[in-house]
Amino acid sequence: MLVYKDRLFNNIILNPYNKGRRKLKVITAYASPAFLHHVLYGLNEIEIEMYIGMTKYQPITVWDHKEYLKMASETNRLSVNYFYGERPVHSKIIYWEQEGLFASELAFVGSANFTRNGYVNYSEIMAEADPIEIGNIFNDIGEYIDFKHPNIEEYITFTYQSDLKSSEKEGSGLGKIVKEKEYKHFDFPLTIKSDRRKIHQKSGLNWGQRPDRESNQAYIPIPKEVYTTDFFPDKKMQFNLITDDGESFTCVVAQENNKALETPEDNSILGKYFRKRLNVPLGSFVRVEDLDRYGRHHVTIYKINNETYFMDFS
Structure with missing residues (x-):
């Protein structure tokens, strides 16, 4: 044996x-x-x-x-x-x-x-x-x-x-829990670091806005203060990302210097999600004005454990 x-x-x-x-x-x-x-x-x-x-x-x-x-x-x-x-x-x-x-x-x-x-x-x-x-x-x-x-x-x-049946207007039940338990978390800006009034032209939420790419492709930029820590699993190790509105995605850390949070099976999944949430037509360029109208320029991600994270974009 x-x-x-x-x-x-x-x-x-x-x-x-x-x-x-x-x-x-x-x-x-x-x-x-x-x-x-x-x-x-x-x-x-x-x-x-x-x-x-x-x-x-x-x-x-x-x-x-x-x-x-x-x-x-x-x-x-x-x-x-x-x-x-x-x-x-x-x-x-x-x-x-x-x-x-x-x-x-x-x-x-x-x-x-x-x-x-x-x-x-x-x-x-x-x-x-x-x-x-x-x-x-x-x-x-x-x-x-x-x-x-x-x-x-x-x-x-x-x-x-029962917690997840609460409406987004009332606030996500899981969101309340991760905040009450003070899980480790970071803010992830969706705009350019050097000028928060500018959005990425061909990366971030607009990664697919270039020739011969699926126009909805997107990733969440990972700030240096995050990718230099052990907040996320090792590169390409999959984990579950739950959102405040009840969605969930399988994600990985990717790209040079571990600078991007992506969905490995299809890089357009996150882009479609954010466009729907921002009320931007699928395939369209996301502008900083779209974030202004929505009322938020960053997401906050909480670490529940090594395989489960919560993203707040409420």
């Missing part, structure tokens, strides 16, 4: 995929949308069936739930199930189903949750297991409910569910 103590992502996820396996089943105590996004979009033929075991006793957040739904809709390669029974499931199991010419399934058990900490940051152990026995576990999976169930709130309580 092989035991893996390091390079878990490579050994448990990437290598089996590169050898042709495509259908992955996961039982995990905890999961993170950012890590799931990295796997799902980085391995563009993988299908993932995930079971999260601690959701009744340590509920997931409503924005994590929304991210799972969004990824499932975008890829059609994801299903997620939440445990609602009496005894929480703290197991961590990986099971690659038999496909095509494979002689057998492939299974691992150990200590790694399906998160970036579990597979990258922390010291965890995963060991090969009998695939027949593991397959039987999935055949008799127990009290889990599909994340698309129409009455899911009768089975699962999501953290901050």
Whole structure:
């Protein structure tokens, strides 16, 4: 039996995929949308069936739930199930189903949750297991409910569910929470540093305003006082950015000197978001007068944890 103590992502996820396996089943105590996004979009033929075991006793957040739904809709390669029974499931199991010419399934058990900490940051152990026995576990999976169930709130309580139902006019519930808890935060100006009455002509919110570019492409400029700290994860490490109006995006730090906050799958996502919020036609140049009319020239970003951030542009 092989035991893996390091390079878990490579050994448990990437290598089996590169050898042709495509259908992955996961039982995990905890999961993170950012890590799931990295796997799902980085391995563009993988299908993932995930079971999260601690959701009744340590509920997931409503924005994590929304991210799972969004990824499932975008890829059609994801299903997620939440445990609602009496005894929480703290197991961590990986099971690659038999496909095509494979002689057998492939299974691992150990200590790694399906998160970036579990597979990258922390010291965890995963060991090969009998695939027949593991397959039987999935055949008799127990009290889990599909994340698309129409009455899911009768089975699962999501953290901050009621808070996020408050209207933008009344103020975001999560926004109040991050401010009350005094999470670390910075302001991110959307105008030029040397002259706050000027906006970037071909960068920032107007990154796409140049020939042969998608005109909505945009990024949030990261000030030097931020990119010289450990406020954000390392470059290209994905994290979830939740907004005060209830949207969420998978983001990365990018570009030279880590100067930009981008959406990795499509750089126009942020540009479309800001244009809609500023009431600027899609594809149009964003002017400083548009920010004047809206009443704000910066966003404030709060760090909830290494994989979750909150952006206030209220």
